[in-house]
Amino acid sequence: xxxxxFEFIFIFLPITFFIYFYFNRLKMLKVSRLFLLLASLxxxxxxxxxxxxxxxxxxxFNYLIGVYLNKVDSxxxxxxxxxxxxxxxxxxxxxxxxxLENINLILDDDISLLHLALPLGxxxxxxxxxxxxxxSYNSKTSxxxxxxxxxxxxxxxxxxxxxxxxxxxxxxxxxxLKNKLINxxxxxxxxxxxxxxxxxxxxxxxxxxxxxxxGFDKAEVxxxxxxxxxxxxxxxxxxxxxSGYTDMAIGAALLxxxxxxxxFNSPYKARNIQDFWRRWHITLSRFLRDYIYIPxxxxxxxxxxxxxxxFITFLxxxxxxxxxxxxxxxxxxxxxxxxxxxxxxxxxIILPYWFGWFLTFNFLNISWVFFRAKTFDDAxxxxxxxxxxxxxxxxxxxxxxxxxSPNKIxxxxxxxxxxxxxxxxxxxxxSMGVVFGTFFMKNSIESLHEFKPTRFYLLWFVLAMLIxxxxxxSLKETEFLYFDF
Amino acid sequence: MIFKKFIQQAFxxxxxxxxxxxxxxxxxxxxxxxxxxxxKRIKMIESARTTKYLMGFNYIPSNFNGLLIxxxxxxxxxxxxxxxxxxxxxxxxxxxxxxxxIVVRNILEHDKNKxxxxxxFCLNTYMTKNHGEKSTALDPRYYLGTLGxxxxxxxxxxxxxxxxDPKGDKFHDxxxxxxxxxxxxxxxxxxxxxxEKLEKMRKGEEKLVLDATAMQEFKALVAYIRGKKIKxxxxxxxxxxxxxxxxxxxxxxxxxxxxxxxxKEDVLFDFNDHRFNAFRKDYASYIDGSHLSQxxxxxxxxxxxxxxxxxxxxxxxxx
Numbered sequence: 001x002x003x004x005x006f007e008f009i010f011i012f013l014p015i016t017f018f019i020y021f022y023f024n025r026l027k028m029l030k031v032s033r034l035f036l037l038l039a040s041l042x043x044x045x046x047x048x049x050x051x052x053x054x055x056x057x058x059x060x061f062n063y064l065i066g067v068y069l070n071k072v073d074s075x076x077x078x079x080x081x082x083x084x085x086x087x088x089x090x091x092x093x094x095x096x097x098x099x100l101e102n103i104n105l106i107l108d109d110d111i112s113l114l115h116l117a118l119p120l121g122x123x124x125x126x127x128x129x130x131x132x133x134x135x136s137y138n139s140k141t142s143x144x145x146x147x148x149x150x151x152x153x154x155x156x157x158x159x160x161x162x163x164x165x166x167x168x169x170x171x172x173x174x175x176x177l178k179n180k181l182i183n184x185x186x187x188x189x190x191x192x193x194x195x196x197x198x199x200x201x202x203x204x205x206x207x208x209x210x211x212x213x214x215g216f217d218k219a220e221v222x223x224x225x226x227x228x229x230x231x232x233x234x235x236x237x238x239x240x241x242x243s244g245y246t247d248m249a250i251g252a253a254l255l256x257x258x259x260x261x262x263x264f265n266s267p268y269k270a271r272n273i274q275d276f277w278r279r280w281h282i283t284l285s286r287f288l289r290d291y292i293y294i295p296x297x298x299x300x301x302x303x304x305x306x307x308x309x310x311f312i313t314f315l316x317x318x319x320x321x322x323x324x325x326x327x328x329x330x331x332x333x334x335x336x337x338x339x340x341x342x343x344x345x346x347x348x349i350i351l352p353y354w355f356g357w358f359l360t361f362n363f364l365n366i367s368w369v370f371f372r373a374k375t376f377d378d379a380x381x382x383x384x385x386x387x388x389x390x391x392x393x394x395x396x397x398x399x400x401x402x403x404x405s406p407n408k409i410x411x412x413x414x415x416x417x418x419x420x421x422x423x424x425x426x427x428x429x430x431s432m433g434v435v436f437g438t439f440f441m442k443n444s445i446e447s448l449h450e451f452k453p454t455r456f457y458l459l460w461f462v463l464a465m466l467i468x469x470x471x472x473x474s475l476k477e478t479e480f481l482y483f484d485f
Numbered sequence: 486m487i488f489k490k491f492i493q494q495a496f497x498x499x500x501x502x503x504x505x506x507x508x509x510x511x512x513x514x515x516x517x518x519x520x521x522x523x524x525k526r527i528k529m530i531e532s533a534r535t536t537k538y539l540m541g542f543n544y545i546p547s548n549f550n551g552l553l554i555x556x557x558x559x560x561x562x563x564x565x566x567x568x569x570x571x572x573x574x575x576x577x578x579x580x581x582x583x584x585x586x587i588v589v590r591n592i593l594e595h596d597k598n599k600x601x602x603x604x605x606f607c608l609n610t611y612m613t614k615n616h617g618e619k620s621t622a623l624d625p626r627y628y629l630g631t632l633g634x635x636x637x638x639x640x641x642x643x644x645x646x647x648x649x650d651p652k653g654d655k656f657h658d659x660x661x662x663x664x665x666x667x668x669x670x671x672x673x674x675x676x677x678x679x680x681e682k683l684e685k686m687r688k689g690e691e692k693l694v695l696d697a698t699a700m701q702e703f704k705a706l707v708a709y710i711r712g713k714k715i716k717x718x719x720x721x722x723x724x725x726x727x728x729x730x731x732x733x734x735x736x737x738x739x740x741x742x743x744x745x746x747x748x749k750e751d752v753l754f755d756f757n758d759h760r761f762n763a764f765r766k767d768y769a770s771y772i773d774g775s776h777l778s779q780x781x782x783x784x785x786x787x788x789x790x791x792x793x794x795x796x797x798x799x800x801x802x803x804x
Binding site: 184185187188191422423425426453457458461462465466469470471473474 | 487488489490491492494495498499502503506629630632633634635636638639642643
């Protein structure tokens with residue numbers, strides 16, 4: 001069930017909300033918690049009920065290990081057993097085919113691939129639970145009740161694609177009695193940010209996805225113009241898709257008086273790569289910092305070791321995102337960029353704001369090509385167009401033709417002839433909105449902080465929902481990009 | 486404004502706005518889905534594939550008693566000119582048997598009053614060249630989309646654009662599903678285009694293919710229609726004479742395979758026999774060597790009417 005589906009918005013969310021607070025009102029707190037757990041598991045099983053045993057097994061296993069680590073002092077063997085078991089589960093589903101493909105390539109062998117379906121959100125709930133184990137080992141966790149723990153792992157707004165929540169920030173919220181009461185302030189905030197997220201996902205990200213798919217997957221050759229349209233479309237699609245999802249997650253959680261951590265803070269306004277990672281997928285950066293970079297030694301073991309630690313952290317970040325050489329290359333690029341930035345920083349070389357922003361944004365745009373391309377050849381196809389090796393314009397189009405009828409370029413990107421002028425108008429509006437919204441407007445979290453129950457926000461909510469619903473009722477394919485990770 | 490009031494007003498306003506949008510679309514009803522449309526005539530605005538699919542939910546079964554099925558080759562047949570019969574032309578550009586089958590089945594499934602009494606197949610090579618849907622144009626999600634979506638906004642925009650230039654509208658006379666290719670192709674040199682095509686064929690750049698899965702789907706569609714006790718007519722498309730002669734064996738191989746799907750109870754007639762040679766040799770019968778001009782279409786329509794009259798009598802189909 002997608003957040004941006006009619007069944008979620010009009011059936012699942014309202015029913016879960018009302019029943020949950022009905023039980024709370026009757027002071028049946030354990031029942032309401034159990035109901036929230038069951039609702040979350042139902043939400044999870046909606047895609048494929050066979051995923052359910054995996055998450056139940058993972059949850060029970062980690063809970064027991066956590067309880068044991070909490071009771072016994074410094075048992076590293078059990079901690080490692082717990083972490084390795086989690087990584088093996090993740091590795092089995094996510095990386096085994098990649099591993100076998102490379103074995104086949106190296107040994108010129110033909111070992112059959114397993115073609116396993118990746119259980120949804122496995123990367124997210126595995127990381128979440130590894131953090132819980134490490135903190136249990138360090139005596140930073142309490143004796144959590146299993147139902148509370150299970151709700152922490154499966155709470156439906158964050159289950160599939162984060163934010164990667166930490167038990168320290170979530171468990172007290174689930175246990176706080178004040179959060180069991182309907183809070184109109186939180187509901188209003190939740191609805192507001194949910195409407196922003198829905199708009200970002202449905203109206204912007206899904207509209208751009210047509211350009212992206214045609215550029216990356218369908219076209220055989222991309223000109224300079226085509227390739228920049230494709231890569232920029234993906235750069236913005238990914239941001240609006242993922243941050244839109246996160247906004248909806250934050251909004252849905254707020255209805256239940258649960259505050260999820262911020263995950264995005266205008267990442268494309270970043271002036272350098274370090275700044276970017278403080279603004280993009282913040283909860284992943286936090287996890288990588290706390291559970292990989294710092295345990296590796298962080299910056300405490302000299303400058304060379306710091307560079308190595310940074311590089312390893314980003315490399316693992318790349319691998320976490322997916323099983324493929326493109327993700328590894330993407331991780332390497334970000335690792336190298338971070339090392340270079342740190343080196344320049346040590347030399348006290350600071351670039352002017354606009355130049356720094358320009359470099360960072362273009363670096364991101366180029367590196368996302370590897371992130372999106374299904375194969376290395378596809379990435380090279382887009383990059384070769386971006387660097388001008390395939391001509392400036394599509395081969396069948398002259399510059400004067402393009403100026404006379406700019407919507408002709410849309411044919412390359414999958415728009416039908418009949419609808420082209422309307423689609424062009426719509427796409428032009430959306431593109432302008434994307435540029436303006438990304439670089440010149442406050443982001444959704446900043447807007448949330450300024451929210452007041454005034455007519456302005458009332459109108460904004462109604463319009464955002466209305467336009468999104470119109471888009472939802474249209475024939476557009478919709479899938480959240482981060483579900484794949 | 487307090488938060489509770491804000492939430493109440495937000496939901497109320499949203500519900501009212503949604504009701505208004507749905508209400509407007511219900512009233513507009515560009516595909517004749519939601520209202521009583523018997524006796525009404527609705528023109529297509531855009532996208533023949535989707536429109537003919539959506540009109541199949543109500544408009545076509547409510548108003549017509551025959552269907553003409555084929556790709557673009559038969560889409561430019563103005564069946565309104567066949568007097569005494571109400572034949573909706575469900576053909577559309579590039580329509581293969583998979584897509585045509587979806588549209589035809591949709592119409593017949595929604596024909597609760599059993600208005601559709603006969604179908605006419607235009608047998609041709611494109612219909613069985615491949616199988617599978619070529620786009621998302623026939624997605625069932627369009628159905629609810631007709632009550633308000635970006636697609637209907639696009640439709641409204643197209644309607645507005647066409648009102649500025651009505652002469653260029655190939656759907657100007659489309660209440661019976663007619664697509665006026667002459668509008669689209671008015672500046673084409675038919676003869677030149679034909680020679681180019683013949684040249685391609687001689688070089689082997691174009692090949693006639695018969696897809697086995699498509700034939701299975703065709704067979705299933707014919708059986709489905711027969712199961713509904715609907716009379717079947719079928720004609721082989723009149724290929725331009727030079728083109729036909731160049732590829733006679735291939736054309737005949739495909740036409741024969743298609744004809745094998747029909748029985749003695751069905752009415753089959755062939756436009757590629759000698760009786761129509763003069764018509765097929767006349768370049769003016771075509772607009773591009775393949776598609777019929779209105780001059781050519783008139784001859785085909787006359788023959789269709791003759792065959793229908795032979796079966797139903799000169800007064801046409803009696804309700």
